[in-house]
Amino acid sequence: MFQVPTKTQYAIRALVHLVRTKSASVASIAEAEHIPFKYLEAIFGQLKSAGLLIADRGRSGGYRLARAPELILMSEVVKATEGDITPVGCLDDAGFCIVSEACLPRRFWFGLKRTVDAYLESVTLAEIAEPGFLPAPDPSQKESAAAKD
């Protein structure tokens, strides 16, 4: 369920690489990060379409970040490589459950989605590229606050 596709892992490693080297070709990044060249090429196409990268074509071209890494949320990166996060079908708006009575688990899944989204939106690319980056707050947030679907 939470196995992160290599595509997304590759994307993030390559982006971290780009935070340091202001600009680089796909080939150089692929070699440095041990990522299959052609695969990374395709991934960068997606990241560019998502507005995260800018491409300079031609002989001494390459890719560079479209924004300062402080302004790139990890949620954007994940969304670029994987599309929207919809844990279960019944969460699509206008979607509904075939299940008997009011689909109780729905709220549970929705809560999970919100939790994950919140985390991904709370971290920027710049923070990941910092050696001093510390992961999530220790989970002392155990409330069970409001709902609004």
Added chain:
Amino acid sequence: MFQVPTKTQYAIRALVHLVRTKSASVASIAEAEHIPFKYLEAIFGQLKSAGLLIADRGRSGGYRLARAPELILMSEVVKATEGDITPVGCLDDAGFCIVSEACLPRRFWFGLKRTVDAYLESVTLAEIAEPGFLPAPDPSQKESAAAKD
């Protein structure tokens, strides 16, 4: 990445069903919840192995919860159907990164894992079975890492 497998969705719906009807056969639950009979049979095998269900074999047998639903964490259910949550390979203990320098993204993924685990451990089966169940806290927990535009 966060598409929840139908197997897990089925498991939870079936468990919620069992919270009400103290005991039931796979066939009856499958019909009531619109779950393929043979598939649910296999799922229940896993839930039993995980110690969440007790089976009564023979003619008027069936399944029942091994514990009160208040004592069944959703993390246990997910783990039973999907195994441990390891977002990326390098998180297994004794695992290490092939990546050049100290794998910075690793902490990011680890933080994600902790966030998800914390959520799943904060909800019990009993809460999901309650019509009044309210999902996750609104994400006002922005402590650790936040850089905004």
Added chain:
DNA sequence: GCATATTCAGATCAATCAAGTAGGAATTTA
């Protein structure tokens, strides 16, 4: 200009995994 280094675009392919099926054996009870 021309060779070269790059991005870009599309099809294709193999391996893996999710989802579901199938058949039947073992077990208990009415």
Added chain:
DNA sequence: TAAATTCCTACTTGATTGATCTGAATATGC
């Protein structure tokens, strides 16, 4: 003893992941 159940093992099928292949289009340096 027959019916209803859990249990066990294997299979099929379709989608997805993780790539590869081929070949353009485009810009640069010489």
